[in-house]
Amino acid sequence: TADPVTHPDTAPASDALLARARSVIPGGVNSPVRAFRSVGGTPRFMERAQGPWLWDADGRRYLDLVCSWGPMILGHAHPEVRAAVTEAAAQGFSFGMPTAREVALAEEIVARVEPVEQVRLVSSGTEATMSAIRLARGFTGRSVVVKFAGCYHGHVDALLASAGSGVATFGLPDSPGVPASAAGETVVLPYNDVPALEAAFAERGSEIAAVITEAAAGNMGVVPPAPGFTEALRRLTRAHGALLVSDEVMTGFRCSASGWLGLEGVPEGGAPDLFTFGKVMGGGFPAAAFGGRADVMARLAPDGPVYQAGTLSGNPVASAAGLATLQRCTDEVYQRLDEVSEALAAAVTDAFSRHGIPHRIQWAGSMFSVFFREGQVTGYEDAKDQDTALFGRFFHAMLRRGVHLPPSCFESWFVSAAHDDEAVEHAVRAIGQSAAEIA
Numbered sequence: 001t002a003d004p005v006t007h008p009d010t011a012p013a014s015d016a017l018l019a020r021a022r023s024v025i026p027g028g029v030n031s032p033v034r035a036f037r038s039v040g041g042t043p044r045f046m047e048r049a050q051g052p053w054l055w056d057a058d059g060r061r062y063l064d065l066v067c068s069w070g071p072m073i074l075g076h077a078h079p080e081v082r083a084a085v086t087e088a089a090a091q092g093f094s095f096g097m098p099t100a101r102e103v104a105l106a107e108e109i110v111a112r113v114e115p116v117e118q119v120r121l122v123s124s125g126t127e128a129t130m131s132a133i134r135l136a137r138g139f140t141g142r143s144v145v146v147k148f149a150g151c152y153h154g155h156v157d158a159l160l161a162s163a164g165s166g167v168a169t170f171g172l173p174d175s176p177g178v179p180a181s182a183a184g185e186t187v188v189l190p191y192n193d194v195p196a197l198e199a200a201f202a203e204r205g206s207e208i209a210a211v212i213t214e215a216a217a218g219n220m221g222v223v224p225p226a227p228g229f230t231e232a233l234r235r236l237t238r239a240h241g242a243l244l245v246s247d248e249v250m251t252g253f254r255c256s257a258s259g260w261l262g263l264e265g266v267p268e269g270g271a272p273d274l275f276t277f278g279k280v281m282g283g284g285f286p287a288a289a290f291g292g293r294a295d296v297m298a299r300l301a302p303d304g305p306v307y308q309a310g311t312l313s314g315n316p317v318a319s320a321a322g323l324a325t326l327q328r329c330t331d332e333v334y335q336r337l338d339e340v341s342e343a344l345a346a347a348v349t350d351a352f353s354r355h356g357i358p359h360r361i362q363w364a365g366s367m368f369s370v371f372f373r374e375g376q377v378t379g380y381e382d383a384k385d386q387d388t389a390l391f392g393r394f395f396h397a398m399l400r401r402g403v404h405l406p407p408s409c410f411e412s413w414f415v416s417a418a419h420d421d422e423a424v425e426h427a428v429r430a431i432g433q434s435a436a437e438i439a
């Protein structure tokens with residue numbers, strides 16, 4: 001077949017927009033990884049999207065393997081979700097008062113994730129983890145939080161230590177602006193390392209309010225929990241009176257209808273105490289949530305003393321988008337995500353093996369990532385030990401062939417149920433030819 005290179009490396013309309021953006025927005029972007037710094041070149045400014053396809057400001061079409069970093073599980077501008085959004089918007093955008101739509105979204109989440117008895121809706125994953133940490137501290141009366149290297153939980157001060165993708169992409173150790181006092185209450189441990197966890201609890205168990213973990217890590221590339229890791233988290237937190245917070249912002253409603261928990265099942269010893277959600281549950285709009293045990297959630301204002309609030313929390317348009325999306329996340333949708341991911345991963349394995357490109361593919365449900373190295377990746381040190389420059393060349397080879405990958409090798413690839421056979425064939429062809437190009 002003909003080489004499907006369709007796009008030149010230069011993108012005049014995006015260049016012009018980036019120049020304009022840079023004068024009014026730091027770096028020209030509103031979230032750092034969008035800037036293409038780790039792969040070089042001009043980020044493509046997008047104009048519209050439909051199903052699995054994106055069109056940039058130069059009118060070029062790309063197959064989308066980012067899916068807005070997870071939310072667009074049904075594909076872009078799904079007609080029924082769009083109708084729900086339009087209907088909600090026609091009734092008003094935001095009231096600052098309770099609405100039926102947010103109740104329905106909360107009910108949908110509680111119905112799907114069995115251990116979640118109550119949820120509070122917020123507007124971003126960052127807000128969800130920030131609030132869950134505050135609640136855990138308020139509930140336990142303790143202040144230390146344990147997190148794992150390479151896990152990202154949003155840009156919360158206490159959690160922005162050794163935080164994976166965005167920070168890894170920029171090679172920053174941590175962020176200036178996070179006070180030592182905030183970071184000092186955070187203990188960072190290697191992921192999947194039970195002895196390190198045991199040692200931390202032996203030393204500071206009575207000070208630990210919570211352990212927060214990505215249900216399956218997706219921000220250092222995809223690194224699922226090793227067998228027994230989640231059980232150890234449950235056992236040690238319970239033994240020491242700390243809460244276990246499972247961050248399902250990325251995995252929630254994507255790995256299965258009930259997220260990673262639905263795939264892995266409730267760990268021996270019991271479910272996590274709190275969960276955080278975002279991405280898919282907002283259907284592309286700003287909606288996120290934290291929730292869990294009713295006795296813990298009861299400590300939140302207005303019933304309890306732990307304060308948490310939001311002008312746009314439970315926004316009716318975002319709730320309508322989230323609800324319409326979740327209601328359409330059927331078995332067939334998850335089956336299609338699996339088929340598409342498996343076809344793409346098989347194409348990578350085939351092409352990279354044929355051309356002698358080192359690679360390792362890891363999975364969490366239909367989420368997968370390609371590490372540009374050999375050998376199992378169990379944590380952040382392994383993940384950092386890969387050929388990021390080679391990834392950059394692969395990224396641009398794919399972009400030229402009209403496929404938009406996440407612009408960092410520390411990210412999961414995301415697909416949607418709208419990725420039809422044409423989309424898969426397009427990606428498979430591009431993968432084969434891009435591998436040949438970079439070999």
Ligand code: PLP
Binds near residue numbers: 127153155214219248
């Ligand atoms: N937690 C996890 C696991 C995430 O992947 C992310 C974002 O990528 C967040 C939290 C933060 O969510 P948001 O970007 O909506 O603030």
